[in-house]
Amino acid sequence: MTATTRRERRGTIAGLILLLLAWEAAGQGGWVAGGALPAPSQIALRAWLDRGDYPAHILGTLRTATAGFVVGSLLAFVLGVAYTRWPRLQRAMSGVDVTIFAMPAIAIVPILIIALPGDAPRVVLSALSVYYPAMVAVVLGLRQADPRLLDLVRVHGGGAVAALRWVRLRGGLPTLLSGLRVAAPAAVLGSLLAEFGSGSSAGLGTYLIGSLGRADPARLWGIGLAATALSALAYLAVGLVAARFAGDTVPASTPVGTAAGQAAGEVRGWVARSMPLLAFLLPFALWEAGTWALRLTDVSEIVFRDPAGVLAHLIWDEGAARNRGDIAAALAQTLPFALAGVALGLAVAFALAIVSLLWPPLGATLLPLSLVTQSMPLVALTPLVVLIFGRDTGGILAITVSVTFFPAFVTIAQGLALVPPGLRDLISAWGGGRGIWLRRVAIPWATPYLCAALRLAAPRALLGVMIAEWLATGTGLGNLLNEARGRMDYGTIWSVAVVSVSVAVALHTAAASLERRVLRRFAFAS
Amino acid sequence: MGARDIRIDAVERRFARAGQAPLLALDRVSLDLPAGSFTALIGPSGCGKSTLLRLIAGLDAPDGGAVMVGGAAPRVLQREGRLGIAFQDAALLPWRTVTGNVRLPLDVTGHRDRESLARIADLVALVGLAGFEQALPAQLSGGMRQRVAIARALVTEPDVLLLDEPFGALDQILRRTMNAELQRIWMRRATTTLLVTHGIDEALFLADRVVVMHGPPGRIATIVDVPFARPRPLTLFADPAFRALEDEVAAALYGRVPGSAA
Numbered sequence: 001m002t003a004t005t006r007r008e009r010r011g012t013i014a015g016l017i018l019l020l021l022a023w024e025a026a027g028q029g030g031w032v033a034g035g036a037l038p039a040p041s042q043i044a045l046r047a048w049l050d051r052g053d054y055p056a057h058i059l060g061t062l063r064t065a066t067a068g069f070v071v072g073s074l075l076a077f078v079l080g081v082a083y084t085r086w087p088r089l090q091r092a093m094s095g096v097d098v099t100i101f102a103m104p105a106i107a108i109v110p111i112l113i114i115a116l117p118g119d120a121p122r123v124v125l126s127a128l129s130v131y132y133p134a135m136v137a138v139v140l141g142l143r144q145a146d147p148r149l150l151d152l153v154r155v156h157g158g159g160a161v162a163a164l165r166w167v168r169l170r171g172g173l174p175t176l177l178s179g180l181r182v183a184a185p186a187a188v189l190g191s192l193l194a195e196f197g198s199g200s201s202a203g204l205g206t207y208l209i210g211s212l213g214r215a216d217p218a219r220l221w222g223i224g225l226a227a228t229a230l231s232a233l234a235y236l237a238v239g240l241v242a243a244r245f246a247g248d249t250v251p252a253s254t255p256v257g258t259a260a261g262q263a264a265g266e267v268r269g270w271v272a273r274s275m276p277l278l279a280f281l282l283p284f285a286l287w288e289a290g291t292w293a294l295r296l297t298d299v300s301e302i303v304f305r306d307p308a309g310v311l312a313h314l315i316w317d318e319g320a321a322r323n324r325g326d327i328a329a330a331l332a333q334t335l336p337f338a339l340a341g342v343a344l345g346l347a348v349a350f351a352l353a354i355v356s357l358l359w360p361p362l363g364a365t366l367l368p369l370s371l372v373t374q375s376m377p378l379v380a381l382t383p384l385v386v387l388i389f390g391r392d393t394g395g396i397l398a399i400t401v402s403v404t405f406f407p408a409f410v411t412i413a414q415g416l417a418l419v420p421p422g423l424r425d426l427i428s429a430w431g432g433g434r435g436i437w438l439r440r441v442a443i444p445w446a447t448p449y450l451c452a453a454l455r456l457a458a459p460r461a462l463l464g465v466m467i468a469e470w471l472a473t474g475t476g477l478g479n480l481l482n483e484a485r486g487r488m489d490y491g492t493i494w495s496v497a498v499v500s501v502s503v504a505v506a507l508h509t510a511a512a513s514l515e516r517r518v519l520r521r522f523a524f525a526s
Numbered sequence: 527m528g529a530r531d532i533r534i535d536a537v538e539r540r541f542a543r544a545g546q547a548p549l550l551a552l553d554r555v556s557l558d559l560p561a562g563s564f565t566a567l568i569g570p571s572g573c574g575k576s577t578l579l580r581l582i583a584g585l586d587a588p589d590g591g592a593v594m595v596g597g598a599a600p601r602v603l604q605r606e607g608r609l610g611i612a613f614q615d616a617a618l619l620p621w622r623t624v625t626g627n628v629r630l631p632l633d634v635t636g637h638r639d640r641e642s643l644a645r646i647a648d649l650v651a652l653v654g655l656a657g658f659e660q661a662l663p664a665q666l667s668g669g670m671r672q673r674v675a676i677a678r679a680l681v682t683e684p685d686v687l688l689l690d691e692p693f694g695a696l697d698q699i700l701r702r703t704m705n706a707e708l709q710r711i712w713m714r715r716a717t718t719t720l721l722v723t724h725g726i727d728e729a730l731f732l733a734d735r736v737v738v739m740h741g742p743p744g745r746i747a748t749i750v751d752v753p754f755a756r757p758r759p760l761t762l763f764a765d766p767a768f769r770a771l772e773d774e775v776a777a778a779l780y781g782r783v784p785g786s787a788a
Contacts, residue, residue: 148617155583155611156682157604158634166633170621 011361012368036387038218043225046218053207058226060202061191064119065234068126069187073180076131080138084168085160088275090139095279096286099501101132102508104463105190106470106478107500109197110485110493114303115294119201122194129190130183137179141172177242182374184238185231189377192227196380196471197485204230208383212471217387224381235375305494313491323492326480327499334469334476335503337393338461341400345457348401349408350450353416357442358434367413373406379464386472396473399464407460408453415449416442444522451518455511459504466500529718530596530603530685532559532582538590539577550743551577554591557737557746561596562716566729566736568775574744575722579690582720583611595686603686607635610684610717614691616671618663618678624650625659628677635682642681649677652711669700673707680711687712687719694724705731706760713756726775727763738778748778 020040026032027039038046047054083090090097105125112121145168153163195205204227211219284307291306305313314324356363382399389398419441427437469478477500484492534557540548551574559565567575580586581593584600595603603609610631618627628646632638650659653673663671672692679687692708693701705728712719712732723729729736736750750771754762762768 146617148613148615149619151580151583151585151613152611152617152630152678153634154585155604155609155688156631156634157607162634166630167619170619 011364015365032388036217038221042218043221046216047222047226050219050222054226056202057204057207057223058230060206061188061195061204061227061230064122064194064203065126065187065191065230067119067123068190069130069184069234071123072127072130072183072187073134075127076134076138076183077176080135080142081164083135083139084142085164091275092278092282095281095283097132097135098508099283099505100128102459102504103501104459104466104504105129105193106196106463106466107481107497109194110481111497112194113197114490114493115299121198122191122201122203125194126187126190129186133186134176134179134183137176137182138172141175141179142168143172144175145171174242174245177238177245181235181238181242184234185375185377188227188231188234189380192377192380193467196467205380208380209471212383217384220383220387224384227380228376231377232372232375303490305491309491310494310498313495317491323495326492327477327495330475330477330480330496331499331503334462334465334478334500337396337400337465337476338458338507341397341465342404342454342457342461344397345401345404345461346408346450346453349405349412349453350446353409353412353446354438354442356413357416358438363413366409370406370409370413374410378403378406379460379467382464382467382471386468391472391474396465396468399468400461403460403464404453404457408450408457411453411456412446412449415452416446419445448515448518448522451511451515455508455515458507458511462500462504462507528685529562529716530608531561532557532596532686532718532720533594534558534578534582534591535594536591537578537581537588537593539574539581539586540589551741552581552588553741553743553745555744555746556591559718559720561718563735564712564719564721564733566721566723566733567739568723568726568729568736568779569739569741569744569747570779571724573739573741575739576690577744578739579688579720579722582686583609583688607631607637607682608685610679610682610687612672612675612679612689612692614694616663616668616675618671618674620663623660623662624655624666624674627663627674628681631678631682637682645681645683646677649681650674652714653677653707669696669704672696672704676704676708676711683715684717687717689719689721691722691724693728701725701728702760702763708732709757726772726779727768730768730771730775731758731762736775738775750775750778 023037024039024041027037027042031037079093083093105128109121109125112124115121116124142164145163149167149171150163153167158166191203192205192208195201195203196209198206204223208220208223208227211223288306291304294304295301312320314320314327317323352362352366356366379399385398385402386395389395423441424437427441432440465476466478466481469476470482471478473479477496481493481496481500483489484496534555536554536556537552538550538554539552540550542548555574555578557565557578567578569575577586581588582595582600584604593600600609619630622630625646628649629643632642632646647659650656653676655670655673655677658666658670663674666674672695676692679689693704696704709732721729721732726736730750730752733752736752737746738748738750739745740747752771754768
């Protein structure tokens with residue numbers, strides 16, 4: 001066991017060194033995209049020359065990302081506890097939660113910058129990026145408590161608060177912390193994306209945007225690597241705290257699960273029937289309430305649009321037809337790329353995950369690499385990808401595929417790792433070869449995980465395309481948003497935000513419904 | 527406060543099943559457990575014995591009939607912190623030591639007076655875990671964990687003790703030892719006790735009465751009185767009178783036992 005992991009680690013390190021050497025050679029030779037990929041030594045030299053710029057920008061991003069992480073985690077904790085206590089509240093809030101998860105963060109950057117002063121947009125976007133993964137971890141951690149321990153608390157007269165205090169909180173801590181570990185890089189990413197739009201205060205995102213105009217790939221790469229290092233450090237820092245608590249709540253024996261079947265907060269009748277409608281309406285209600293709250297501040301009212309304001313811009317205002325046309329045309333440019341990117345990313349991930357089953361060295365190399373990318377602000381590295389793959393189709397597709405492939409590969413490969421080894425022996429015992437095993441076991445087994453990956457990847461792909469459009473290609477929704485920002489066309493800013501968030505939520509909902517159907521078909525859920 | 531009696535009066539419990547008629551888990555079950563008595567409940571899987579125990583614990587509510595403990599609803603007993611319970615699996619908090627786990631009911635009920643806290647050390651010693659006070663559950667064997675669970679069930683000096691197959695996961699040798707220990711502990715302070723078990727010998731060794739259940743739908747088939755005086759020695763398991771009683775319970779469980787004269 002230890003020997004294999006050590007050999008694997010040695011293999012990974014050797015692979016990384018080889019990669020670095022190849023990179024150096026390619027950079028020195030200027031083989032990739034006419035020198036768009038500088039050698040590591042050139043990047044290091046540039047970063048040394050720029051050393052005076054870095055501290056302020058790194059501190060700027062670190063400050064807002066930390067604030068966002070704290071705010072987002074606290075919000076996730078409070079709501080997660082409330083959801084565990086009142087499952088109906090979670091159902092009612094599901095629309096808001098899915099919106100926060102699926103929305104392409106860049107789409108609301110201009111709105112945040114209009115509405116909020118100073119660093120607040122960066123902190124808010126960072127907090128929103130942290131909220132969903134952290135909230136899911138809190139709920140999961142609190143709900144996985146041993147049902148017999150909960151019975152024990154009840155038998156001694158303890159209520160929900162006692163159960164939370166003595167059993168759920170401490171027991172859920174490792175899950176909660178591993179959720180925060182995933183959320184920490186998201187905080188950095190949220191801050192970076194908001195910096196793309198603000199462009200004034202110090203931050204690595206500001207620095208990256210400011211350096212785009214100078215044809216200096218080495219500097220862009222330096223900033224990209226600094227941003228990557230920052231989020232990797234955030235991941236490791238939270239990981240260190242998590243490691244302190246990991247394992248000490250692993251049950252010393254397996255639960256028999258007597259009361260586990262009791263459905264939490266089962267609702268019937270009209271309450272249950274009206275839940276989806278409430279969940280659908282709540283995001284709009286919060287939006288309306290938010291615009292009312294902003295009317296109380298001294299921010300000019302002309303910059304805000306409530307739901308009616310956006311409908312007016314798209315339906316009955318003067319020039320509504322043109323507004324609609326602009327957005328439809330932009331959407332027609334954006335959506336195909338997002339869908340093609342998802343399809344390509346998932347297909348490659350699925351194929352490679354299956355192939356690594358037959359040829360394990362592939363998986364041993366790809367899985368650690370894919371896991372590492374989870375702590376990278378991939379979409380924020382768009383300028384680098386565009387530099388290499390070009391400002392057109394290739395660049396956009398490269399972004400979308402890279403933001404969808406890695407998480408999908410992790411999901412599918414980890415799912416396939418759960419195939420009981422006995423199944424393979426069974427097929428061999430009956431004289432079946434690899435082909436039979438793949439067709440009858442591995443591929444059906446991986447299908448539900450493919451669907452889960454689709455649900456996670458679809459909103460991300462839309463974000464990737466929009467960032468590429470905003471920063472590089474000058475097409476689609478991302479560009480429309482950037483242009484509208486430039487000419488202070490608030491109606492369009494709000495409409496593009498609403499349309500792109502709606503599209504992302506629709507993609508997510510469609511993928512989730514497909515996933516449910518597949519899970520039922522494969523009998524993973526009753 | 528002392529032991530309390532338990533009255534189960536024509537209790538019914540149904541469980542909804544997807545796409546099928548509801549399962550009748552308990553069909554008008556009536557049973558009286560006198561204060562300070564030790565009753566064993568035995569029957570095949572799915573006969574409703576654990577359901578009955580959950581009703582007495584106030585963890586579940588009947589669809590018909592009533593469960594009264596000391597003349598009040600089980601919830602009252604819960605609120606007063608006068609219940610003790612142990613499950614088939616020890617169900618310990620992995621992050622708490624032996625002492626900490628035994629202390630949990632005191633934390634939940636808020637009865638952290640000096641007298642109650644002092645009881646923890648006595649109980650840990652009583653279940654034979656002296657020297658392991660600061661050990662974590664992962665460092666203990668299965669039998670030791672189960673003894674922690676028994677100590678935890680007793681720490682509030684409960685009026686009613688509910689044991690749901692507490693030794694079901696232990697091997698036969700350890701089970702006998704634990705049976706003898708439970709008897710010793712129980713005799714120090716007679717508490718109205720209900721033991722749910724699959725073991726005929728265990729039921730007869732510990733209880734005043736063995737209630738044999740059939741089901742589903744769950745109902746009481748026979749009640750066998752156990753005449754042996756306490757303390758019962760481990761040699762009782764080999765006693766012909768004990769063996770005869772085992773056959774009687776088995777006959778009630780399976781309908782008839784081949785080879786038995788009765």
